[in-house]
Amino acid sequence: MLVNSDQIIEALIETIQMVGISFIFSIILGLPLGILLFATRKGQILENTAIFTITNAVINIFRSIPFIILLVAIIPLTRLIVGTSIGTAAAIVPLVFYAGPYIARLVESSLLEIDEGVFEAANAMGATPFQIIFRFLLPEALGSLVVNFTIATIGLIGASAMAGTVGGGGVGDLAITYGYQRFDTVTMTITVVILIVMVQGLQSLGNTLSKKIRRR
Incomplete structure (x- = not known):
């Protein structure tokens, strides 16, 4: 039996749901971790070697695990959270654990790119560490963050396909059920084209938004 258009549309909607929801929760997890990494590293506004070392190690551990292994390894946790280990909802849990630490690194990288003059200006105005981060650093890094979040979203698309x-x-x-297991070349080609279009569209959108933010 060949795949029909309704199945393709349903699969596309499921992918958008997986990537969208996973991205939101990954930002909720990764943004604070990235800020914590940046702020507690040596020479920064909240320097704390112990916190930085622990946070850095945990993030490195999760980033070292290939997604397909992580997907299987946290099945008990996935079942505990969503009640099942298969389906769209179940895929979101490992996607968040996969993308969250990655986003944390991207956030840290964006903040490290900020010119020292921004810190000097903030300090001269008597800003608190909280104000420096949220009123000076994050707005200054927004263009870079948009590019990095785009990269993370594209990574989620690839991981969702692997799920x-x-x-x-x-x-x-x-792609697996029809394209691979049933040797359906047409379906495999369609799924590849869909993924390419999604990635190209997101990358173009991210680049456009970043340019507009940087111009401002």
């Missing part, structure tokens, strides 16, 4: 190998739903599941 199809264990019944995660979406375009990846369609």
Whole structure:
């Protein structure tokens, strides 16, 4: 049986849901971690070797695990959170644990790029560490953050497709179930084209937004 257009649309919607929800929760997890990494590292406004070392180590551990292994390794946690280990909802949990630490690194990188003059201006105005981070640093790094968040979202698209190998739903599941297991070349080609279009569209949107922010 060949795949039909309704199945393709359903798979596309599932992928958008997985990536969208995972991205939101990954930002909620990764943004504070990235700020913490930056602020507590040596020479920064909240320098704390112990906190930096622990946070840095935890993030490195999660970033060292390939997504397909992480997907399987946290199945008990996934079941605990969403009640199942298969389907779109179940795929979101490992996607967040995969992308959250990655986003933390991207946030840290964006903040480290900020010119020292911004710190000097903030200190001259008597800003508190909280004000320096949220009123000076994050607005200054916004253009870079948009580019990095775009990269993270594209990574989530690739990971969501990989989740199809264990019944995660979406375009990846369609590619595995029909394209690979049933040797359906047409379906495989369609899924690849869909993923390419999604990535190209997101990258273009991210680049455009970043340019507008930087001009301001």
